Amino acid sequence: MTSNALIIDGYVDEPACLGVAPYISPYVRDVAGVLSGHGYAPRYVTIDQVRADPSLAAACGPGDLVVMIAGMTVPGAYIGGKPATLTEVQQLGTLLRGPTTAIGGPMTFGYAPEGGRKAIRQAIAGFDVTLSGSPAVALDAWLSGGEPAGAGDYSLTDPWSVAGAPIIAQHPAFPYVMCEIETATGCSRATVGGCSFCTEPFYGLPRYRSIEGIAEEVAALHAAGARHFRLGRQPDLLAYQSSGGEFPVPRPEVLEELFSAIRASAPDLATLHIDNINPGTIARHEDAARAALSAIVAGHTPGDIAAFGMETADPAVVAANNLKAMPDDVFRAIEVVNDMGAGRTGGIPELLPGLNFIVGLAGETAATFDLNGAFLQRVLDAGLLVRRVNIRQLMPFEGTTAYDENTLGMHDARFRAFKEWTRTHFDEPMLRRVFPVGTVLSDIVIEIPGRPSFGRQMGSYPILVGIPLVLPAGSVLDAVVVGSLLITLLRASDRVHAACLAQLVNTISAIRTEPGGPAWRQSIFHPFSLTARHAAGDVLRPDLTAPTLDTAKHGTVPVLDAVATWDADARRLAVFVVNRDPDEAVIFEVPLVAFGDARLAQATELADDDRFACNTQDEPDRVVPHAHPRAAVTDGALRAELAPASWSMFLVDVA
């Protein structure tokens, strides 16, 4: 018997793990695997969905189980989602009186509403159970009758990560979901106490996940529809599977094996990015680090970022906080990553460094901000490329040195001035250097519709792109969806006598314009126009036999949808058909023997190799109907090969 379980993703952000939409964290997926193993059929909603519709959570009743994952230890600015606040979490705990409730994730370490404030560890009111340590291990222990606590253990979590992979299909951004993949937890610098502010040493010394475990999870995610992956859950990817002291020597051959195994598990992946790289590792083991970076560049996808936790350019602050790298070490590491990764593929740099600064650390003085600015100016003057500079205020956690030793609130004006200077004097020229005029950014996913609409590519810290249009645009896929809808309406023409197209110009419309500029047709215009022009007479219901496609939302569906009309006066048969399969072409055959002498008068196809291609002001005719390249009427039958994700129309004249 299965029971109901709901996972509420309140989002997580830690130094070595991101789980804010469109990212989905390994915690959530492992918890889904545990729930499946205990006989639950887990559902998944994000905190953004619950905010918009509280009934999604409130519908849970007695006997149900709700598990929430939440917590920020390095809060940032987010576009894809708004993380749950402590107040929201507690309100949810109070609202959910019927079901049993459990909460886990970094929120159990402590909470502060924003950077610059101490994160206070406190009981989270309203929840029945707090999952301590690894949320999945703790949940499994508790559901098995034990205490809700337990440390991470890959022999347990690897099978759960496979079993929980299908949960990604319930993410509201699916299939544009970035799967944060775990390769390690814990930090080798825990032996020397770790950096003063960091919570990663709470997980102890590094525990590395096996390549086999990672590859099996990636294969399961890929089978569930994932195409975007980031190796983000670890403090230093260069140290993967290495040991020995504070700064283990990189093992390039192991990274090569890791990337090969991931590629084999997800052969048509679209994104494979990384996150944290310790600049101290590069500075201390330059040759091995160069070979390891080369393995990453060979195995990943372009536009990648190696995020350096630099924190400060003030040597006194580095020393006072036991940080991992002196400013000169970081500068050398920037040079090395530029050497290995600044080459461009498709106009986009392969792998560039990103720099993270923290303000409020012990030992900071006004001069620290001058040193930070001078460091960035040195990078600019050296002609180096840096993809991103992140500046945040310390959020000290209980149990870290920085909880008691910090300079929070002492240099607020300098903090704001440094941020402002960086945005105007560093980011602007650097962005022009990294993305010169003419750079093509492909596959932008619109996240904030409007005018302009804002979107980003799937990836590690992608650049925010503003497009002066009301989007989403009509892509080939949208055209196929519209074509399929028209087929459905035609088949129901005994009941549907009129169907009006409400939006004609701009917002989700068939025609797009620019103020004072041109107008152009969206791809969806064409199936609408051609169907309106050629569907005439009686509607014939085809008896279709077609392959099927497994979909997350609609179950198993036939890949073909078709309808035909017979105009007895014009003696013309019009056949409309869509191939919904995004990857495979399908052979389509219609017997015409009953119509006698038949001739193909017109065969039209709407398709594109890039199914997200759309018509724009600069390229208004990118997606237009064209003569069908693979269609004929021979031997009493219409035969055609239908391209993946395509809409086709065939007009057959009968003597």
Ligand code: SF4
């Ligand atoms: S090197 Fe420092 S910042 Fe990085 S994970 Fe270890 S303790 Fe944290």
